[in-house]
Amino acid sequence: MPTPAPPPVATREVWTPTALARLVHDLLEDALPPLWIEGEISNLSRPASGHLYFTLKDAAAQIRCAMFRPRSSSLRFRPGDGMRVLARARVSLYEARGDFQLIVESLEEAGTGALQRQFEELKARLGAEGLFDAAAKRALPRLPRRIGVITSPSGAAVRDVLSVLRRRYPLVEVDILPVPVQGKEAPPAIVAMLAAASRARRHDVLLLTRGGGSLEDLWAFNDEAVARAIRASAIAVVSAVGHETDFTIADFAADLRAPTPSAAAELLVPDRNDLARTLGHQRRRLDQLWQRRFDMRSQRLDHLLARLNSQRPQARLAHGEQRLHQLHARLVRSARHALERRHERLANLQRRLHLRAPATLLAQRHERLHLLARRLRGAQAQQLERAMARLGQLARALHAVSPLATLERGYAILLDGDSGRLVHSIAQVTPGQRLRARLADGELPLRVEPRPPVR
Structure with a gap:
């Protein structure tokens, strides 16, 4: 291979x-x-x-x-x-x-250190803008009719708030405005609820609250948008977040910071026991004022009645009529005496003229005497008419102030049926008592009926 x-x-x-x-x-x-x-x-x-x-x-x-x-x-x-x-x-x-x-x-x-630094930075920046100024804080209503509680409906804070409100001031209406109070979704939900409540103007005051927790748990209330929404609210806002030692940006932006939710409820409404004591004191004071005014008016009425009785218009009218008659009699006597003196003088003149004057002179003197007699009678008549007119004026003036004139206008005077004393208050009469009503043309017998029960 x-x-x-x-x-x-x-x-x-x-x-x-x-x-x-x-x-x-x-x-x-x-x-x-x-x-x-x-x-x-x-x-x-x-x-x-x-x-x-x-x-x-x-x-x-x-x-x-x-x-x-x-x-x-x-x-x-x-x-x-x-x-x-x-x-x-x-x-x-x-x-x-x-x-x-x-x-x-x-x-x-x-962790906590970073969050704390962010908290301090945001607090300093918003404080420099004037968002926490005391002059911008609004006063809370003394007696709120309706409170809006912005919180989690399932938290312990809302139970504490409702318990204190029911105990202290049961008259107040409470609306739970539900929002998440922890997590990323909490700040936008709180901002939206504050804006909606402000537009509705249904509540007298708003309470923004939740229970205690760590700094991370409470961080939704250190959000800048939440702080600005609190200040933009048209309704006063109370903040109660966490425990007494916890502080959030919402606490500084709110109109009032409460250390706990329960303390916030106590600050929002008065204690009904204190209100009851105050109302009792005011009622006693009002009764005293009315009694004092009634006593003063009764005293003034007694004084006026005493003045009226002292002036005695009927007696003054009778005295005026008597004086008018006396003046008329004096006037008649005076006129008669004057006329008699004139007639005597005329007779003397006639005798003297008859003895000393021729018939023509005597006739002239006689005619002059007749003329003087007519003038004297005319003067006497005019003086009598003026005296009668003056008497009529005095009579009308006395009649105007007389109680009888008041009776002629439809009024009546109540008198006790037995003693005849004047009745000027319901406190002087008892059921079944007999009374007399003095009218312009007579008297009516009356009897006091028992007061019907109040339904």
């Missing part, structure tokens, strides 16, 4: 460590984009150059990391061994030693 030909010798490609390291370096950086990685810092080193070198590890693996000075100088916290961090980094290879490593571009505290 012929001897087979030997196989051709393959050409071997030989790499240098530098070339291979360069190839791996390029493959890693081209294949893997920048990524986020979370782990625990160990072996942290801070050389004079300002760079940071450390290992990022978890329970099963570790990776070397480098963060160069331009990036490390802008950190807002001081990293340390054992600290859990979240890093944004590029996957690379340190060619000089062939070590796989991460080039860290940004670094922040992981």
